Amino acid sequence: MPPVGWLSSGALACVVVGGILLASYAPRVAPLATATTLLVAAAALMLIAGTLLARIREFAWSTFVRVFKWALLAYVVTAGMIEFAFAHDHTRGTSLVIVTLMLVIFALSVPTTIAFTVARYADPG
Amino acid sequence: MSEMTHNDTVAPQSALPRPTIQVVPVRGLPVVAALVVFVALSIGFNWQWGLMFNHVVGGGLWTGIDLFVGLVIGPILGRLSIPARAEFSARFMPKMVIIMPTVVMMTLATGFQVARFSGNLAASSPNHAWLIVSFCVVGVMAVIALGVLEPANIAVLFEMNKPVPNGERIGRLMRRFIFTAGVTGVMQVATLIIMTRLASR
Numbered sequence: 001m002p003p004v005g006w007l008s009s010g011a012l013a014c015v016v017v018g019g020i021l022l023a024s025y026a027p028r029v030a031p032l033a034t035a036t037t038l039l040v041a042a043a044a045l046m047l048i049a050g051t052l053l054a055r056i057r058e059f060a061w062s063t064f065v066r067v068f069k070w071a072l073l074a075y076v077v078t079a080g081m082i083e084f085a086f087a088h089d090h091t092r093g094t095s096l097v098i099v100t101l102m103l104v105i106f107a108l109s110v111p112t113t114i115a116f117t118v119a120r121y122a123d124p125g
Numbered sequence: 126m127s128e129m130t131h132n133d134t135v136a137p138q139s140a141l142p143r144p145t146i147q148v149v150p151v152r153g154l155p156v157v158a159a160l161v162v163f164v165a166l167s168i169g170f171n172w173q174w175g176l177m178f179n180h181v182v183g184g185g186l187w188t189g190i191d192l193f194v195g196l197v198i199g200p201i202l203g204r205l206s207i208p209a210r211a212e213f214s215a216r217f218m219p220k221m222v223i224i225m226p227t228v229v230m231m232t233l234a235t236g237f238q239v240a241r242f243s244g245n246l247a248a249s250s251p252n253h254a255w256l257i258v259s260f261c262v263v264g265v266m267a268v269i270a271l272g273v274l275e276p277a278n279i280a281v282l283f284e285m286n287k288p289v290p291n292g293e294r295i296g297r298l299m300r301r302f303i304f305t306a307g308v309t310g311v312m313q314v315a316t317l318i319i320m321t322r323l324a325s326r
Contacts, residue, residue, distance in 0.1 A: 005272075005276065008272075009268065009271075009272030009273070012268055012271060012272050013268045013272070016264045016268055019264075020257075020260045020264050023237060023260055024256075024260055026237075026241075026246055027241075027246065063283075067279070067283075070149070074226065077161060078226070078230050081161070081164060081165065081168075081230060081234045084165065084168060084169070085168050085234055085237055085238065088168055088169065088238075089237070089241060110272075110275075113271070113272055113276050114275060114276045114279055116276075117276035117277065117279070118276070118279055118280045118283050121284060121291075121294060
């Protein structure tokens with residue numbers, strides 16, 4: 001099996017580091033170049049994970065989709081809560097855009113890892 | 126009576142059919158929803174008591190449960206027979222699926238607000254460096270919990286729901302808990318030290 005779980009976990013690690021960077025500078029503006037680099041790295045890792053996942057032939061897709069959508073619901077709520085906290089604290093402009101995109105990757109990476117880990121051991125039939 | 130085979134699969138017992146494990150305890154979801162609303166209201170209205178309650182209670186439960194499971198439940202579980210271990214895990218792990226993400230959400234969502242209101246976020250605060258260290262500690266725990274532990278937890282529950290669970294696969298997934306327990310244990314102790322230090326300065 002391709003390392004989809006590791007790639008999506010790597011994306012998660014990138015956005016966590018980026019989030020720590022932004023939070024540690026708050027309420028000042030963090031160095032956006034570093035945060036943007038981490039965001040791009042996370043997006044690239046998710047893109048690679050998605051590509052490798054789509055190429056798997058024998059795979060329990062029904063199990064993957066079933067687990068993914070429920071996990072996505074949970075992590076969309078969590079990401080929404082974090083977004084709300086940042087917006088409430090008057091994060092604006094480019095910083096807010098970067099935070100939002102990081103949270104999108106966060107909300108996608110965790111369900112991908114969970115669903116892939118479950119589905120890889122499920123019956124492809 | 127069927128005998129245990131030496132291959133990877135667990136031979137099915139000839140006794141009663143095993144009840145299906147509910148991966149996410151549905152009855153707990155209304156409690157989770159209520160806590161989500163409580164956290165959102167605390168943040169939205171800058172409700173000092175609500176923020177402190179969610180952060181302290183959520184963080185206390187997160188740390189306490191992690192350390193208790195790692196230091197007490199884990200060693201006991203390792204000494205139980207396979208059937209006893211499986212029965213305990215079938216009841217215990219679904220509850221962890223719903224409890225842990227909830228207490229983590231309570232802790233982290235309000236923690237930033239508590240830091241802001243207490244002045245610790247300001248670069249000039251003497252607690253600022255400690256706060257950044259706590260961010261890093263929590264970051265490590267979050268990546269381990271979300272990237273390793275939770276996927277393994279749910280995968281084990283799905284495996285246990287199969288007609289013939291693969292015992293070797295369950296053991297391999299459970300060993301992720303053991304491997305990461307040491308790391309998260311150290312992180313939790315570090316969190317206790319940092320938080321009590323922040324609260325006392």
